[in-house]
Every structure is written in structure tokens, then in C-alpha cells.
Amino acid sequence: MTAQRLGINVDHVATLRNARGEFYPDPVQAALLAIEAGADGITIHLREDRRHIRDADVFAMKAAISKPLNFEMAATEEMVRIALEARPHAACIVPEKRTEVTTEGGLDVAGHAAELEPMVRRLAAAGIRVSMFVDPDPAQLRASAAIGAAVVELHTGSYAHGAPGELDRLIAAASVTRELGLECHAGHGLTFANVAPVAVIPEVMELNIGHFLIGQAVFDGLPAVVRRMKALMRAARGG
Ligand code: PXP
Numbered sequence: 001m002t003a004q005r006l007g008i009n010v011d012h013v014a015t016l017r018n019a020r021g022e023f024y025p026d027p028v029q030a031a032l033l034a035i036e037a038g039a040d041g042i043t044i045h046l047r048e049d050r051r052h053i054r055d056a057d058v059f060a061m062k063a064a065i066s067k068p069l070n071f072e073m074a075a076t077e078e079m080v081r082i083a084l085e086a087r088p089h090a091a092c093i094v095p096e097k098r099t100e101v102t103t104e105g106g107l108d109v110a111g112h113a114a115e116l117e118p119m120v121r122r123l124a125a126a127g128i129r130v131s132m133f134v135d136p137d138p139a140q141l142r143a144s145a146a147i148g149a150a151v152v153e154l155h156t157g158s159y160a161h162g163a164p165g166e167l168d169r170l171i172a173a174a175s176v177t178r179e180l181g182l183e184c185h186a187g188h189g190l191t192f193a194n195v196a197p198v199a200v201i202p203e204v205m206e207l208n209i210g211h212f213l214i215g216q217a218v219f220d221g222l223p224a225v226v227r228r229m230k231a232l233m234r235a236a237r238g239g
Contacts, residue, residue: 040067068089156186156189195233
């Protein structure tokens with residue numbers, strides 16, 4: 001089976017920094033350490049309210065890291081402008097406003113295709129790989145392909161919360177991405193305990209994991225938690 005990438009989301013290093021208004025801990029330093037420990041990429045979400053990552057972090061991160069930067073962003077003109085300036089490897093469009101969110105928490109691409117399509121096309125034209133963060137719902141996958149996204153990230157939040165039937169929905173959705181020619185990623189709420197059944201899905205090329213790992217790093221250290229998560233992913237895919 002093809003190797004699966006692990007993107008480490010360092011947003012909550014910035015949450016901790018901002019809680020005291022200090023300059024530490026530094027999300028860039030966390031990213032460099034995660035990469036040294038085997039992370040294949042770094043994910044950051046510049047929220048509209050700047051509650052964790054701030055504008056300067058985006059540019060500092062892009063300049064500092066040797067692995068791909070995945071920029072999570074709301075579908076707003078402001079964020080498109082920042083993405084076009086920062087030139088991350090990838091941009092993952094995520095919902096931030098209530099009206100854009102489906103029942104399970106993914107972006108309602110099917111319901112907002114007309115507004116989303118021009119943004120996706122502009123980002124893609126700049127050489128940024130565009131991903132849509134969606135529920136494992138074939139209608140959302142088809143809508144993502146139709147507006148020109150190269151990638152979808154399947155929202156694993158309901159699975160992580162133990163909703164019945166969710167793993168089967170993720171498996172079925174991953175197989176639909178193959179038919180549509182979309183690269184398939186997954187993330188949200190993944191932990192050491194629940195990662196394996198998602199990691200083993202053959203189409204899933206990348207997992208993006210943040211909150212659990214940054215929390216667990218308090219006990220075990222960041223390099224150790226990155227190495228353990230990568231080992232669990234490799235083991236799930238048969239070594
Ligand atoms: N993928 C996307 C698109 C996200 O927005 C997030 C953060 O909510 C994650 C993955 C990582 O989720 P978590 O922090 O729960 O691991």
C-alpha cells in the first residue's frame with residue numbers, strides 16, 4: 001500500500017502562546033521539531049478571529065519549513081488574498097460560519113458551489129493545491145470535483161465521536177474519491193486510539209492531526225508523539 005503522509009497541525013501551540021500574550025511557545029519551533037521527528041507537512045488555520053495562528057505566523061512558517069505547508073482557510077476574499085501572497089503548497093477550505101457547515105461539520109460545498117468555484121480556481125491557477133474539508137458524503141465529493149478541487153479532506157469528527165456507521169461512510173467516501181479522481185485526505189479528532197481504522201483506508205493519502213498530539217506532547221514530548229503516530233499509521237497499512 002502507498003505510504004501515507006502525516007501533517008501536523010500546530011494551531012494549538014499558538015493557542016497556548018496567545019493565552020498569556022507571550023511570544024512562546026512558538027508554532028514555528030514546534031513545526032521544525034515535528035518535521036525532524038518525521039512529520040511530512042505542517043498545517044495551520046488562520047482563523048478570521050486570529051484566535052491562534054496570526055498573519056505573521058503564516059509567513060514565518062512558510063519561510064522556515066522544508067516540508068509542504070497546508071493553509072486552512074475560510075472561503076473569504078481576505079483569506080484568498082493572504083494565501084496568494086503566502087503561496088502555501090496547499091490550501092484547505094474549511095467552514096467558519098454557521099451557514100457554511102453541514103450537520104457533521106464539513107463545508108457545504110454543494111450548497112455554496114457558485115461562491116466557492118471562483119476562489120478555488122484562483123488558488124489553483126496560482127499553483128496552490130486546493131482541498132475541500134467535507135463530510136464523507138458523495139454529494140459533497142462530487143460538488144468538490146465539479147468546482148475544480150484537486151483534493152478532499154474527509155471530516156473524521158463524527159467517526160472520532162463514535163457515531164455508528166461512520167467508519168463505513170468514510171470507507172465508501174474514500175472509494176468515491178478514487179472514481180472522481182480526487183486525492184483523499186482525512187482529519188479531525190484523530191488520536192492514538194482511533195487512528196488505525198482510518199489510516200488503513202487505501203485511498204487516504206494524508207492525515208492531518210493537531211489537537212490530540214499537541215496535548216499529548218505535554219506528557220511525552222512533541223518528537224515522541226509524532227514518531228508514535230507515524231508508527232501507528234505505518235503499522236495499520238502493513239508496515
Ligand atoms: N483537518 C482540518 C481541515 C481541520 O480543520 C483540523 C482542525 O480542526 C484538523 C484536520 C485537525 O483536527 P484535530 O485538531 O482535531 O486533530
